[in-house]
Amino acid sequence: MNGARHAAHFESLAQQDHATRLGMWVFLGSELLLFAGLFALYAAGRIAHPAAFHEGVAHAEKSIGSLNTAVLLTSSTTVALAVESLRRDRRALSIALLAVTIALGATFFGLKLTEYGAHFRAGIYPGGAGNFFTSHAAPGLPLFWTLYFVTTGLHAAHVCVGLGVLGLTAQAVARGKIGGERAYVLENAALYWHLVDLIWIFLWPLYYLA
Amino acid sequence: MLRWFRTLFRLPPAASSFADGVDTLHLFLIGSTLLGVLVLSLLTTYFVLRYRERAGLRSTPVVQATGTGELIIVLGTLSLFVLWWVIGYRQYLNMRRRPAGAITVYVVAKQWMWKFSHENGALENNVLTIPVGRPVELLMSSRDVIHSFFVPAMRVKQDVLPGRLTTLWFTPTAPGRYPLFCAEYCGVSHSAMLGEVHVLGADEYQRFLADSSGAHSLAEVGREAALKHACFSCHTVDGQRHIGPSWSRLYGSQVTLSNGEQVTADAAYLTESMMDPAARVVAGYAPVMPTYFGSLDSSEAAAIVAYIRSLEEGPSAPSVRLPEVIVPPPAVSSEPKGDLRP
């Protein structure tokens, strides 16, 4: 691993480490607020249309949803292990674990697309379009499903960004640019991935279980 | 004093029972503000003159705030602001609680006009005729986008929303013609969506009612609409239980919902029941009513509400004796689940 040199404007690597970590946490705060708005909309919709939201959940693809939950939780474990491995200088293991994480993330994305396909086949499209809504006419149902698509869609977009970040980080680990004192870069990437997982943990019960 | 204040500050004529309270609070607030700005300006001027830089004097002492001083400022301003909030809140509460005996007028706002339906069936466009000295309640809805009903002389304003009912009440205190504005941007002719409130003396208003009563009262229009939309397949008007609750004596009564809550069957609840029937279902009835959102015009919905209201006192002419309807207990939805193919 090449010499741990800090960026010129920092006094030390320790300062750069601290700053970058804090920056990631602050940024994650803003991401939380982004999704908080969507959860607020869900809450308002549920209060206004309790029966319709209940009905909406009844038509959710529960098995895909649960599988996705397992996939994401596992991927959070593997990325945490990847961070720990790198801290202990076990670079090969770290890269392998990162690869598994990325694979799991891609699986999540693939399952999500499959799930959307299932919705479309059932006649459920965003905006209340699709013939599902002609046979299920409660006013709250289009709202439920549109919120579902927007929330899971935005989440899936974050999954993609997360995959990109993890991919670039894995590359940097492989090239020896991250590790040892610079392991914090991987930690930050893992933090972002954990946020993606955390949002899903809130999303899953609201749209699949309740 | 209030009259002088109103002239100086360009307030419109005070034409409702709200005006005096609102304008007095306004005077209190603005007066305090102007006084505060004056004190601030004088104090600043005094300090600038008194502590002007003097040649040779190039250091200043450290002067720190005392805890007590800060506390006085904070508590002083807080008390003043809280006082204004309390008075304003009480006035606002009064503005939102309609007194008994109010005349009801249904208002439909649409780009770019106001339509008023009186209970006697009279229809007015852009002009609202009401009597002096009696509270009037407006039940308002929009056909398209958000508008806002604003009569400066009455010191009232309320947004008018599509798909929802909002209400506004006031008691006019002086006859006259008062401008009505739309106060929420609603498109290219927003500034042309003007109207007038005509406040008539009692006799004049009686004449207006007599001259204007349509061939059908609003309640009659509502009954026609109910017939047209097959409401009577499920609702009776003579008190007999059928698939849905009877409309007899329904308006204003307390109903118990399937979740145990109690609500008053007022215009808002009845309107909601037409638009989103599954939201709050009366206990003991199956949730089978379809929604009329999109098929019932807001003025039709208003007319049906007026019709139900006309049955407040009891059943109309008895209809056919209906067979007993066995109502299944409110069960878990027996609908087929969605396609769960993974």
Added chain:
Amino acid sequence: MTIASEPSFLPAAQPSFASSHTSIRSWLLSTDHKRIGVLYFFATTLSLALGGVFALLLRIEHLTPGPTVMSAMTYNRLFTLHGVTMVWLFMIPSIPATFGNFLLPIQIGASEVAFPRLNLLSFWIYVLGAAFVLVAMWLGALDTGWTFYTPYSVHSPSAVVPTLIGIFIVGWSTILTGVNFIVTVHTMRARGLGWMRMPLFTWAIYGTSIIQVLATPVLGLSLLIVSLDHAFAWGLFDPARGGDPVLYQHLFWFYSHPAVYIMILPAMGVVSEVISTFSHKNPYSYKAIVYSTLGIAFVGFLTWGHHMFVAGMSVFDAGAFGALSMLVAIFSAVKVFTWVSTLRRGSIVLATPLWYVFGFLILFMFGGMTGVAVATMSLDVHWHDTYFVVAHFHFVMVGGTLTAWLAALHYWFPKVTGRMYSERWGLLGFALVFSGFFGTFVPQFLLGNAGMPRRYYEYPARFQLLHVASTLGSWVLAAGMLLTLAYLLHALCFGRRAGGNPWASRCFEWRTSSPPPEKNFTAQPELGLDAYDYTTAWPAPEERA
């Protein structure tokens, strides 16, 4: 007589930040926070000019009650663009991204912000967003008002989506700048500089950054959903498709109320600095300023419903929002009291920055109190969506933020450019701006009282006199702004050279040369002497380097 603790400045053998590299590329791709601040200054000032032109056109239209120089649709688009341009392209970045960028690291004794490349990226993201908004204007613009209330915005056949995308993108710039500043203040302070020794302007930027990071995502979400509703009829906020338009308002104002604190906190930071410097005096209560800044940042998130008293909210909710709005006003009252008290027993020098700050004090007090007035629920029923509200927010945003921006411009002009402007022209410019402002907006309070609604293309004839007065005022204000631009440009080219500390301030940015070198300080910054300690003598004017 100079004293040992006054820093000495190395001769100008060391190139300044502006002269070290001179290619265009070195400016446009610079990661130097000072150059980025200057870039933002040009971009935001152009936006100010554009928004100002829109305003002047609107006021010309209002010279007569009926059609004057434009059609209704043009008018409706212009007031929307005026709002959008001023709020997002000027007001929000005006002080933080320009003066904040330039001064924050210097004020904490650092050589850079925490993430210089992110800083540069933030600037270009801002430019990209602004470009989208400009393209949207060229595509015909939109007429929804800067608040984009649904369902009208969902159905309006105008360039809604490109505009919203532009604002969404600018929002990214705001968030990233906020992250950068927060981390900078936490991690890059010079050794020995504790939190309670930081300059008050730094505190103001810090508080602003917290709001930026937490509030802006909610705006992004609301605009994203409106765009989806508009483009694909997804109906989340459209009652015709089962959505709730009032929910949009909640989400929009949840951002937009804290947004006004993004606009005013940096201005308040400027006021704190200028008052202390020009009265050569410690702030009456440093802690009060700090805690009230944080108080505004926090409580500001809890008051948004006061924009919706007549929107169809429950009485209880309305009452809660009203009460919280009263609470947040207390913090501003504390600041005003502290600022005025700072003058006492000071040694006051009248100069253009201080004139602007006096203007701020009066206009902000009046604007803030009328804010308390519209937060009083029964009064707001009358004033909501009338010119009273328009006058209120222009008092705080123009009389407050723009005035403070002008103060900052004059105060830090020597520091950034190394030159001095003419005080005579400065005073004249201030007189024109202040009186022009009064003339423009005081009539608007009266118009609002009389019941004149806002966003009205035509109006009843009885309102004409007040409208004409307002328009004449706007011309005086515009003249003041143009005059200011002219003499500052002149000073930039021909002004006499300013030393490192022409105002004899103790604040940290005055302990380096004017303009500063690329790394901000030529040697280790001397921050031992407190930023507001005027107990020891400062140099006489003729002795200032």
